[in-house]
Amino acid sequence: xxxxxxxxxxxxxQEGEDVSMNCTSSxxxxxxxxxxxxxxxxxxxxxxxxxxGELTSNxxxxxxxxxxxxxxxxxxxxSIPSDVGIYFCAGQTGGTSGSRLTFGEGTQLTxxx
Amino acid sequence: GAGVSQSPRYKVAKRGxxxxxxxxxxxxxxxxxxxxxxxxxxxxxxxxxxxxxxxxKSGLPSDRFFAERPEGSVSTLKxxxxxxxxxxxxxxxxxxxxxxxxxxxxxxxxGTRLTVL
Numbered sequence: 001x002x003x004x005x006x007x008x009x010x011x012x013x014q015e016g017e018d019v020s021m022n023c024t025s026s027x028x029x030x031x032x033x034x035x036x037x038x039x040x041x042x043x044x045x046x047x048x049x050x051x052x053g054e055l056t057s058n059x060x061x062x063x064x065x066x067x068x069x070x071x072x073x074x075x076x077x078x079s080i081p082s083d084v085g086i087y088f089c090a091g092q093t094g095g096t097s098g099s100r101l102t103f104g105e106g107t108q109l110t111x112x113x
Numbered sequence: 114g115a116g117v118s119q120s121p122r123y124k125v126a127k128r129g130x131x132x133x134x135x136x137x138x139x140x141x142x143x144x145x146x147x148x149x150x151x152x153x154x155x156x157x158x159x160x161x162x163x164x165x166x167x168x169x170k171s172g173l174p175s176d177r178f179f180a181e182r183p184e185g186s187v188s189t190l191k192x193x194x195x196x197x198x199x200x201x202x203x204x205x206x207x208x209x210x211x212x213x214x215x216x217x218x219x220x221x222x223x224g225t226r227l228t229v230l
Contacts, residue, residue: 004155006155040223040224041223041224042117042204042206042221042222042223042224043156043204043221044221045218045219045220048218088155088156090155099144099146099161099169099208099217100146100158100161100169100172101146101148101156101158101206101219102158103155103156103157104155105153105154105155106153106154106155
């Protein structure tokens with residue numbers, strides 16, 4: 001099935017470093033979302049973006065909705081060990097028939113103390 | 114409970130067996146979604162309900178997959194004659210409303226890990 005192109009696939013960083021990951025698509029989305037998934041759990045929403053060009057922060061997380069509606073990035077500043085996990089971008093077209101989420105392949109983040 | 118619950122958490126089936134996976138959404142949530150997550154991949158959409166109506170089943174990979182939500186709350190995903198390629202985590206999500214926007218946030222359950230031998 002269709003998935004978004006997410007990069008990088010994995011990152012190994014030291015505690016305190018900043019992290020950046022991004023997502024691109026050949027299709028337009030009206031909503032971009034970023035999720036974190038821990039082992040054995042379902043994805044948990046971190047940030048939702050609803051307007052092209054929107055820049056939104058949630059604590060140490062910052063995400064932007066690309067102007068073309070075909071891309072988004074997520075930054076994590078001053079990483080801490082509990083940031084470890086898999087991060088997924090997801091796009092949504094909206095409307096009754098567009099409620100489904102289309103996910104990227106995920107970025108596995110490892111933070112070394 | 115306060116969140117989406119799924120049962121069983123783990124299921125091992127022999128090839129050819131039928132399985133049924135249950136999802137209890139958050140009380141009052143209108144929309145319910147099923148996703149399939151293969152190892153090392155992002156979740157992929159299977160099907161979507163609005164109350165008891167199945168509005169989109171375009172993601173179901175074959176006619177061996179069937180989902181229902183007869184009373185608009187609990188949902189069951191059934192897989193008949195399981196195959197090894199059906200091995201995956203099956204995630205259920207619910208949202209208060211439908212479409213996009215803040216009120217339509219999808220809350221995910223922990224998933225059922227299905228292994229077909």
